[in-house]
Amino acid sequence: xxxxxxxxxxxVALGQTVRITCQGDSLRKFYATWYQQKPGxxxxxxxxxxxxxxxxxxxxxSGSSSGDTASLxxxxxxxxxEADYYxxxxxxxxxxxxxxxxxxxxxx
Amino acid sequence: xxxxxxxxxxxxxxxxxxxxxxxxxxxxxTTSGVGVGWIRQPPGKALEWLALIYWDDDRRYSPSLKSRLxxxxxxxxxxxxxxxxNVDPVDTATYYCAHATSVTNWAESSWGQGTLxxxxx
Numbered sequence: 687x688x689x690x691x692x693x694x695x696x697x698v699a700l701g702q703t704v705r706i707t708c709q710g711d712s713l714r715k716f717y718a719t720w721y722q723q724k725p726g727x728x729x730x731x732x733x734x735x736x737x738x739x740x741x742x743x744x745x746x747x748s749g750s751s752s753g754d755t756a757s758l759x760x761x762x763x764x765x766x767x768e769a770d771y772y773x774x775x776x777x778x779x780x781x782x783x784x785x786x787x788x789x790x791x792x793x794x
Numbered sequence: 795x796x797x798x799x800x801x802x803x804x805x806x807x808x809x810x811x812x813x814x815x816x817x818x819x820x821x822x823x824t825t826s827g828v829g830v831g832w833i834r835q836p837p838g839k840a841l842e843w844l845a846l847i848y849w850d851d852d853r854r855y856s857p858s859l860k861s862r863l864x865x866x867x868x869x870x871x872x873x874x875x876x877x878x879x880n881v882d883p884v885d886t887a888t889y890y891c892a893h894a895t896s897v898t899n900w901a902e903s904s905w906g907q908g909t910l911x912x913x914x915x
């Protein structure tokens with residue numbers, strides 16, 4: 687398969703932990719990259735490689751992977767984490783990039 | 795500081811060719827391990843990866859759009875140009891360019907603000 691599948695929507699209570707998943711065959715071979723996008727803004731890179739964060743990204747964001755599924759975990763979700771989250775990865779042939787359909791996170 | 799900015803027409807008629815320019819600063823596309831990618835997002839929909847051009851002029855395209863896309867670079871102007879032929883209303887989207895490097899395993903680490911392109915007659 688050359689697709690990445692994400693749940694359309696997830697919610698979390700303020701201060702609790704939430705996991706957002708991304709599933710696809712390419713994730714057996716390549717790490718997922720994660721982006722956060724708030725309304726009216728460009729996406730922001732929050733995780734790359736196995737579990738690396740660009741400078742300025744809080745450590746409450748972490749990544750993991752098992753088989754064909756990658757996960758983004760937010761430990762202690764904050765109100766400002768309410769956003770759309772997208773995963774991407776290389777395709778199996780390393781020729782192009784795939785994006786997941788995005789997950790809208792609501793912080794209650 | 796890395797910055798990127800997309801520019802081009804806001805309205806394009808169906809069947810025409812769309813040309814978008816990404817002007818950037820803070821890095822050079824002559825540096826090994828650097829690339830510039832294009833991603834688009836139809837209103838209210840998900841991100842879609844389009845293309846990536848590397849410092850060595852290697853280019854990669856979305857398989858579904860490959861026949862319609864061309865990406866080129868002008869290193870003297872610090873610009874990357876994306877051309878899309880035979881546009882259709884479904885190509886209406888915000889188009890982003892982004893900086894990518896081997897340091898982040900080619901993740902798009904800095905993005906432009908995006909430019910909204912509407913395809914309509």
